[in-house]
Amino acid sequence: MNNISETYLLEVKNLWKVFTKDNAECNVYDAAAVKKLEAAGGVVAVRDVSFKIKRGEVFVIMGLSGSGKSTLIRCLPRLIDPSSGSIMMNGDNVSEMDQQQLTEFRRTKAAMVFQHYGLLPHRTVLENVSFGLKLRGVDQKDREMKAEQAIEQVGLKGWETHYPSQLSGGMQQRVGIARALVQETELLLLDEPFSGLDPLIRREMQEELLRLQEQLHKTMVFVTHDLSEAVRLGDRMAVMKSGEFVQEGTPQEIIMHPADEYVQRFVQDEQKITLMMEQESKTSNVRTLPVRSGDRSEKAAAGTRR
Amino acid sequence: MFPEALEYHIAPYISNFVKWLLHTCGPAFDSFSSSLITIMVQIEHGLLFVPWWLWVIGITFLSWRITRHTGKTILPAVLLMTVGVLGLWDIAMETLSIIIVSVLLALIIGIPSGIAMAVSNRVNTIFTPILDAMQTMPSFVYLIPALMLFGLGKVPGVVATVIYAVPPVQRLTNLGIRQVSDSVQEAALAFGATPWQLMKEVRLPLAMPSILAGVNQTTMMALAMVVIASMIGAGGLGEKVLVATNRIDVGAGFEAGWAIVVLAIIIDRLSQGAASKFDNTSIQR
Numbered sequence: 001m002n003n004i005s006e007t008y009l010l011e012v013k014n015l016w017k018v019f020t021k022d023n024a025e026c027n028v029y030d031a032a033a034v035k036k037l038e039a040a041g042g043v044v045a046v047r048d049v050s051f052k053i054k055r056g057e058v059f060v061i062m063g064l065s066g067s068g069k070s071t072l073i074r075c076l077p078r079l080i081d082p083s084s085g086s087i088m089m090n091g092d093n094v095s096e097m098d099q100q101q102l103t104e105f106r107r108t109k110a111a112m113v114f115q116h117y118g119l120l121p122h123r124t125v126l127e128n129v130s131f132g133l134k135l136r137g138v139d140q141k142d143r144e145m146k147a148e149q150a151i152e153q154v155g156l157k158g159w160e161t162h163y164p165s166q167l168s169g170g171m172q173q174r175v176g177i178a179r180a181l182v183q184e185t186e187l188l189l190l191d192e193p194f195s196g197l198d199p200l201i202r203r204e205m206q207e208e209l210l211r212l213q214e215q216l217h218k219t220m221v222f223v224t225h226d227l228s229e230a231v232r233l234g235d236r237m238a239v240m241k242s243g244e245f246v247q248e249g250t251p252q253e254i255i256m257h258p259a260d261e262y263v264q265r266f267v268q269d270e271q272k273i274t275l276m277m278e279q280e281s282k283t284s285n286v287r288t289l290p291v292r293s294g295d296r297s298e299k300a301a302a303g304t305r306r
Numbered sequence: 307m308f309p310e311a312l313e314y315h316i317a318p319y320i321s322n323f324v325k326w327l328l329h330t331c332g333p334a335f336d337s338f339s340s341s342l343i344t345i346m347v348q349i350e351h352g353l354l355f356v357p358w359w360l361w362v363i364g365i366t367f368l369s370w371r372i373t374r375h376t377g378k379t380i381l382p383a384v385l386l387m388t389v390g391v392l393g394l395w396d397i398a399m400e401t402l403s404i405i406i407v408s409v410l411l412a413l414i415i416g417i418p419s420g421i422a423m424a425v426s427n428r429v430n431t432i433f434t435p436i437l438d439a440m441q442t443m444p445s446f447v448y449l450i451p452a453l454m455l456f457g458l459g460k461v462p463g464v465v466a467t468v469i470y471a472v473p474p475v476q477r478l479t480n481l482g483i484r485q486v487s488d489s490v491q492e493a494a495l496a497f498g499a500t501p502w503q504l505m506k507e508v509r510l511p512l513a514m515p516s517i518l519a520g521v522n523q524t525t526m527m528a529l530a531m532v533v534i535a536s537m538i539g540a541g542g543l544g545e546k547v548l549v550a551t552n553r554i555d556v557g558a559g560f561e562a563g564w565a566i567v568v569l570a571i572i573i574d575r576l577s578q579g580a581a582s583k584f585d586n587t588s589i590q591r
Binding site for chain 2: 077079103104105106107108111112114116117118119120121122131132134135136179183189
């Protein structure tokens with residue numbers, strides 16, 4: 001047991017989230033009861049999901065909107081309370097924490113980055129980044145020092161006194177990332193952080209995140225609807241559909257061996273690109289497009305993961 | 307014709323209830339009355355202690371700080387001068403003291419209860435119809451119990467004014483807090499904000515423009531009510547208006563009315579200006 005929790009930071013077992021009209025309790029292990037709930041207008045957002053994430057690993061959850069991926073990532077720090085199942089992190093059972101323990105968990109164990117940034121419009125960049133530390137009761141001098149460091153890490157030095165509304169989307173999300181980094185948590189949760197950005201900025205931010213990851217070796221849960229993003233960033237990924245994991249594995253495995261027609265439809269473009277890339281690399285030594293996925297395929301071929 | 311047999315009056319019960327209240331809690335009302343009157347007299351003395359020219363300079367300075375615009379700076383000062391010229395200075399200060407006390411009480415009641423409405427849907431459901439009633443009930447109606455419980459004079463005037471002026475700030479506090487974007491609140495929660503921290507660091511600051519609009523509205527309502535409250539002897543400019551009405555003295559009525567308008571304009575401008583300083587949505591690219 002001890003061995004397992006040393007390699008795995010996060011273990012999620014049989015997680016369910018059922019939204020019902022009156023938040024009624026339900027026995028999700030009773031298949032008939034779940035069917036009945038669905039018929040009565042209840043929505044099963046997360047259906048019996050289990051996964052494990054190794055320390056230092058980037059785990060990507062990919063799915064279309066409405067597939068339950070955002071609900072799933074919100075269940076981890078219990079911004080949405082799961083209906084049943086267990087979330088173990090570092091041997092602590094998050095799903096059984098009381099309010100006080102949960103607040104402590106959110107302050108010190110997991111930091112989150114949001115699609116819509118969620119920055120405080122009335123606070124400067126510096127105050128936004130140090131916000132989490134303020135909630136923890138760190139005194140002003142210390143938290144501003146740490147915030148300065150994080151701001152420098154994400155390349156926003158010189159913007160400390162600006163307000164979020166004065167920044168572009170990409171820069172706002174850098175603030176969001178700095179705010180999460182400054183917490184110095186082992187786990188980072190990223191909910192479609194780059195989905196609202198235009199493609200070039202998105203690409204830039206992905207590179208930035210990979211660069212940060214090389215320095216920091218965080219464990220990340222990254223939610224996206226974009227396959228190329230998943231391939232570029234993920235060490236492992238899961239494809240989600242109607243609340244369930246349809247397939248889980250390395251990006252390489254999923255592209256090359258899609259488990260069903262749904263995943264197949266998802267990955268066909270990427271397959272083409274990969275094929276084109278392989279042909280290209282046969283004819284010339286200049287590699288152009290997804291450099292990262294190329295790297296990963298070599299790693300996967302060698303059979304070693306971090 | 308509605309059948310007479312079905313006629314039933316609740317008036318006696320209400321009258322009896324107020325009488326009962328007067329008998330049982332009379333001393334409490336009296337002591338509230340006397341402490342309130344002491345405060346008001348102090349404030350009025352304070353307002354009159356400041357010489358008129360200092361008022362004019364002060365208002366000019368404040369409006370310059372807020373507007374940074376020559377015309378808008380001079381106008382309030384000139385308007386204030388006209389009040390003195392019309393010989394209504396002392397009476398205007400009396401009115402101002404009633405307004406200050408009423409607005410302070412209205413905010414002390416309105417802002418916390420507005421927060422309670424935003425936090426709890428149940429409180430919201432309870433308060434909403436009460437606020438509706440407070441705003442639609444003709445203000446003369448609650449002048450009567452105020453009169454019975456607190457006697458003639460300024461205190462019932464203040465009580466009636468507070469009842470009349472509380473709803474806007476309470477509603478706008480509630481609305482402002484409820485309108486704070488979910489994504490910002492979710493982010494704060496994700497970083498481990500307690501409900502208290504969420505309120506203090508996120509919800510209240512973001513609701514501030516709305517709350518200050520409520521404060522402005524409440525002040526304007528208080529000004530409007532001051533005239534009506536003069537009917538139960540609250541004094542001030544309202545009394546002038548009342549006397550002029552009784553004598554059908556158009557000129558005197560206009561002069562007093564003018565002074566009320568001047569007070570309204572000055573208070574409105576200053577409070578709106580102060581509110582815009584807090585408006586975090588004005589920080590645009």
